[in-house]
């Protein structure tokens with residue numbers, strides 16, 4: 001679904017900018033030299049900054065994932081890759097991301113120091129209509145002293161519910177995000193962000209989301225989100 005929705009968006013972009021996203025590098029005859037496009041880095045894979053709690057929860061979900069090559073539905077969960085730009089989800093997207101607004105980066109992946117900002121991995125469960133994010137909030141996300149900024153927490157929720165909604169209904173945008181902050185999150189701690197589908201109504205997707213401590217013993221945040229399906233025209237103002 002994600003490949004489909006990003007793919008349909010890219011088809012529109014390519015029409016607008018006169019670039020075909022699936023063109024291989026050696027089939028383009030550019031006026032200028034195009035940057036090379038290496039395999040994009042998947043930021044959802046573990047790195048040395050991940051805490052014991054982060055790794056424990058990652059291993060828990062990863063061990064229940066579909067094995068590559070096995071028939072669909074063989075696992076409960078699917079780990080979602082994560083790139084510094086949404087373009088990089090599709091073949092040829094790495095090249096496009098260097099041509100169109102090449103300085104742009106996904107907000108949650110723009111701090112280069114490992115462990116300094118958002119460290120996270122998302123898993124989706126299609127049969128249960130659930131998406132979970134395991135997040136470790138680094139020191140550069142401070143709000144009150146020693147605690148995570150409320151806007152950073154909102155970003156985590158938007159990331160999990162937005163990705164969940166994209167999987168359900170394709171390209172969409174956050175229309176409403178309602179957040180109740182119940183207890184502060186300490187910097188450096190690992191939290192679970194869990195999104196559940198409540199209802200679909202035409203273009204509207206309603207989701208609930210909870211943020212808890214890594215072991216589920218403490219509730220940090222409860223929220224509701226509304227996403228609206230949009231056309232590629234709406235994204236790029238065509």
Ligand SMILES: CCCCC/C=C\C/C=C\C/C=C\C/C=C\CCCC(=O)SCCNC(=O)CCNC(=O)[C@H](O)C(C)(C)COP(=O)(O)OP(=O)(O)OC[C@H]1O[C@@H](n2cnc3c(N)ncnc32)[C@H](O)[C@@H]1OP(=O)(O)O
Pocket residue numbers: 002005006009010086087158159160162163166170171172173174175176204226228230234
């Ligand atoms: C390369 C492309 C990538 C594409 C993405 C695809 C896949 C993603 C891949 C990977 C995921 C990676 C990262 C994901 C992480 C994070 C996700 C971040 C998402 C965001 O961070 S995104 C930014 C913040 N977001 C905005 O910047 C939206 C600004 N806004 C608008 O752009 C418009 O506002 C819009 C489009 C929302 C609606 O506009 P519109 O014209 O299409 O629709 P309209 O207004 O007609 O409303 C139709 C019906 O919805 C009801 N309705 C509307 N708004 C409502 C509200 N707030 N509350 C309650 N009901 C509402 C109306 O009442 C009516 O209801 P009814 O039909 O019953 O009368």
